[in-house]
Amino acid sequence: MSSSKTSSKPKLRSAEWFGTADKNGFMYRSWMKNQGIPDHEFQGKPIIGICNTWSELTPCNAHFRKIADHVKKGVLEAGGYPVEFPVFSNGESNLRPTAMFTRNLASMDVEEAIRGNPIDAVVLLVGCDKTTPALLMGAASCDIPTIVVTGGPMLNGKQEGRDIGSGTVVWRLSEEVKAGKISMHDFMAAEAGMSRSAGTCNTMGTASTMACMAESLGVSLPHNAAIPAVDSRRYVLAHLSGNRIVEMVDEDLRLSKVLTRGAFENAIRTNAAIGGSTNAVIHLKAIAGRIGVDLALDDWTRIGRGTPTLVDLQPSGRFLMEEFYYAGGLPAVLRRLGEADRLPNKDALTVNGKTLWDNVVEAPQYNDEVIRPLDNPLVEDGGMCVLHGNLAPKGAVLKPSAATPELMTHRGRAVVFEDFDDYKARINDPDLDVDADSVLVMKHCGPRGYHGMAEVGNMGLPAKLLEQGVTDMVRISDARMSGTAYGTVVLHVAPEAAAGGPLAAVRNGDWVELDAYAGKLHLDIDDEELQARLAEHDPTQASRQIASSGGYRQLYIEHVLQADEGCDFDFLVGCRGADVPRHSH
Structure with a gap:
């Protein structure tokens, strides 16, 4: 040299x-x-931090010690020195009330661990839903060379000789039990076969979506998103990522050079093509806010709408992540988008030093059923629907690839639940005044109202309607839903009820109009009546009661932003860099 x-x-x-x-x-x-x-x-030598979310309480990430060992081999081989360190592991499967509640906490842990320690670059080991955005948020606030290594999806679930999707099958079978279609024994028999290897959910849930978002943003090597967790190629990718991060230090290839406006536009378009989770809307906004990219909710309409969903994966379609990888994985999807001039920024830089298009221009495509051609999509327009109106002044979202087309335009009477406890207490009451045309409305489940904005927005349908064969209804709330869920579900209504949003004013019997194609969500009362109702409502009562317990809950409620702003803490937005005051012993 x-x-x-x-x-x-x-x-x-x-x-x-x-x-x-x-x-x-x-x-x-x-x-x-x-x-x-x-x-x-x-x-x-460059000192390479390996930021590990391994935890036996986060089963999706329980194999990360082995992945870290392969990253270390790659770092050593390339002439760096690896140092592994733990950060808060916010796993969705066990953590109550929701891992979203601790996403920002984990990001703070990551940010300060990077800034305060003698590391020149970092490898982020991510997997379960919130670990990917949390670690990227923390790293973005420091802006040092960074590469993402995902743990990969678990193998296909099995039940009675058929493939079943982790997460998605729970929603389906639980509804079938309530409808009397299957026995409790059949329901419980699926439990052991649903999650039969290490890894994240094998559907296009939030974990797989965020892995695809990382790859489409350019912060991981190609194929990172889909290689199964137990496939040896997952460990090869970890090794190569260890090689590459050392080179990134020499090139000063910091995160801000990759996480550009163009990269986020690519991710939005990719989310539509894969039928990705609604949670990506919140997480991408939060990551963009940390690196200093201005990303608005309406960008999802401008960039994402009109994009066909090509990936035929549960919960929107038929297949699972194993088939997705064997069909060509995300590079095959990006190639199809690019060949049709549907990839907004082909020249976006990625962590391997090449452009996104250079990485995928020759990507093989093996299965047109799993990754469909553009002239035979799963959904003609899979771009996330952003809704506005007097019920959601700052917006709400709906995932069209998971919805029933006939319900995308709908007008119905509201059946209102004041909070999740009220919903649980009344949803299966035989005397509940509800029919198939009703609109289920649930309040006080947003960031402040249900500290963390739990994934309860895909409300299960009333048992008496399930018994009649009803399989979907319009549902509206300020909550989130799992990426493994499905249905015509309006989510992230902002401002939330607990922040004084109009959702708080909805009453039983009100007429609600949804027009997803026109981006409209309307409560059919005049403005004067709406304001009079809101004047009677104290939006802070529930949050004050929760916050009075102090601790992290109080910090969360006092500083969390609304869904349209990414639910980050107001004091965490922005890139603070990696400089740290010198300390003399």
Whole structure:
């Protein structure tokens, strides 16, 4: 290597800790050496942090110790030195009330761990739903070279010789039990076969969606999103990511050079093509806010609408993530979009130093049933529907690929539940005044009202209607829903009821109009009546009661932004960089 090229390398952050011959350098090196690290590892090598969300309480990420070992091999091979560190693991499957409640907490953990430690770059080990946005948010606020390695989806679930999707099958079978179509024994028999290997949900739920978002944003190597968790190629990708992150330090390829406006536009278009989770709307906004990209809710209409859904995966379609990978994975989808001039920014830079289009222009496509051609899509227009109107002044969202086409335009009487507890208490009451044309409305389940905005928006239908053969209804709330769920479900209504939003004013019997194609969500009362009702409502009562317990809950309620703003904390928005005040021992 020439001396001119060597001199052009950026100065290592870690040198501020390990590169001096004074008292501080002595102490930093000496403490690290108690782990058996030889002196030459501190001599000008990039120190690569491996940010690990491994936890036995996060089963999706329970295999990450092995993945981390393969990343380390890659780092060492490329001439760097790896240091693994843990951060808060906010797994969706066990954590109450929802992992969304601790997404921002985990991002704070990541940000301060990166900024405060002697690392020159970071590999983010992500998998379960909120670990991907949380780690990217934290890293974006520091803006050092960063690469994402996902844990991968689990193998296809099995029940009675058929493939079943993790998460999605729960919603379907639980409705069938209530409808009397299957026995409780049949329901419980599916439990063991649903999750039969390491990895995240094998449907296009939030975990798989966010893995695809990371790849389409350019922050991971190609094929990262879909390789099954137990496939040996997952470990090869981890190894190669370890190689690449060392090169990124030499190139000063920081996150801000990858997470550009163009990258986010590519991700929005990709979400429509894969039938991705509504949760991506919130998470991409939060990540963009940290890196300083202005991303608005209406960008989903401008960029995403008109994009066909090509990936035939549950919950929108038939197949699972194994088939998606074997059919060509996300590179095959991006190639099809690009060949049809549907990829907004082909020249967006990715972490391997190439453009997104360079990475996928020759991507193989093996199965036109799983990844459909544009002239035979699963859904003609799969772009996320952003809704506005007097019921959602700041917007709401609906996922068209998971909805019933006949319900995308609908007018019905509201059946109102004041909160999730009210819903649970009354939904199966035989005397509930509800029919198939009714619109189920649930309040106080947004970021403040149900601290964390739990995934309860896809309300189960009344048992008496299920018994009549009803399979879908229009549902409206300020909550989220799992990416594994389906139905004509309006979510993320903003402002939420607990923040004084108009949702709080809806009463039983009110007429509600949905026109997803026109982006309209309307409560059929005049403005004067709406304002009079809101004047009678104290939106802060529920949140004050929760916040009075103090601790993180109070911090959350006092500082969380609304859904249209990404539900980040107001004081976390923005890129603060990696500089840290020097400390002298």
